[in-house]
Amino acid sequence: MSEPLLSVNALTKRFGGFTALDNVSLSILPGERVSLIGPNGSGKSTMVNCISGVLRPEVGTVIFEGRPLNAISPHDRIRQGVARTFQIPRPFATMSVLENVEIPLMFAASDRNKTRDSSSRLAAATEILASVGLGGKLDELSSSLTQVDMRKLELARAIAASPKLLIADESMAGLSGTEVDEILKLLLGLRERGIAVLMIEHIMKAVMSFSDRVVVLVAGKKIADDVPQAIINNPDVVKAYLGE
Ligand SMILES: Nc1ncnc2c1ncn2[C@@H]1O[C@H](COP(=O)(O)OP(=O)(O)OP(=O)(O)O)[C@@H](O)[C@H]1O
Numbered sequence: 064m065s066e067p068l069l070s071v072n073a074l075t076k077r078f079g080g081f082t083a084l085d086n087v088s089l090s091i092l093p094g095e096r097v098s099l100i101g102p103n104g105s106g107k108s109t110m111v112n113c114i115s116g117v118l119r120p121e122v123g124t125v126i127f128e129g130r131p132l133n134a135i136s137p138h139d140r141i142r143q144g145v146a147r148t149f150q151i152p153r154p155f156a157t158m159s160v161l162e163n164v165e166i167p168l169m170f171a172a173s174d175r176n177k178t179r180d181s182s183s184r185l186a187a188a189t190e191i192l193a194s195v196g197l198g199g200k201l202d203e204l205s206s207s208l209t210q211v212d213m214r215k216l217e218l219a220r221a222i223a224a225s226p227k228l229l230i231a232d233e234s235m236a237g238l239s240g241t242e243v244d245e246i247l248k249l250l251l252g253l254r255e256r257g258i259a260v261l262m263i264e265h266i267m268k269a270v271m272s273f274s275d276r277v278v279v280l281v282a283g284k285k286i287a288d289d290v291p292q293a294i295i296n297n298p299d300v301v302k303a304y305l306g307e
Pocket residue numbers: 078083101102103104105106107108109110150
């Protein structure tokens with residue numbers, strides 16, 4: 064058994080009197096593909112925000128590569144290898160596609176890869192953008208991209224931080240069937256880069272074909288954590304989510 068890359072231990076997050084996450088634990092192995100699913104408002108993005116450091120849980124710990132992240136800022140968590148995409152893409156709108164990927168490369172270089180000069184940065188950004196299918200759009204303004212290309216740019220920006228874990232929060236929402244397949248293929252390809260993925264997704268077809276394991280949240284509580292086939296046959300999961 065290898066050591067987990069990420070372990071979230073007994074996390075509780077409250078907003079005022081409302082408990083958004085209630086004593087939730089989960090772990091992810093290096094290179095593993097895990098999906099986090101559940102009804103709207105069940106706490107999925109809150110979990111992403113607690114792992115990435117945007118939110119501080121009231122109780123519980125987040126351990127990454129054996130080190131507690133609780134006291135570490137969101138920026139330093141990215142440097143340690145935890146990258147995420149946002150449910151609503153957040154590119155720098157006034158910058159080109161290429162510049163949008165150069166920024167996180169520069170940021171990662173400030174710590175883990177100090178030797179990266181502007182020409183090798185350009186080469187790395189170009190390679191990453193080609194790998195997500197945006198090789199022909201380097202000079203376009205990010206604000207002019209279609210929705211699917213915006214999602215690809217969001218993934219490219221996360222990959223540029225050289226993460227060990229990439230958290231994709233609904234990267235396929237609002238896309239057509241063929242576009243969903245394109246994004247799914249990109250997420251599946253991350254294992255070749257040694258990147259583990261936590262995928263938050265409502266599209267069950269994508270969840271089933273993507274995941275080594277699926278974690279189910281309902282109203283802030285974890286109700287299941289198992290291989291995909293067991294999840295779709297779990298009566299509690301069917302009742303609370305899949306049967307909708
Ligand atoms: N900053 C906040 N302040 C107050 N309540 C919040 C905040 N963020 C989330 N919540 C509440 O916490 C609950 C969980 O929200 P969260 O965004 O984590 O759900 P989700 O599972 O990601 O849902 P969706 O599938 O719709 O994206 C919701 O009831 C939401 O209204």
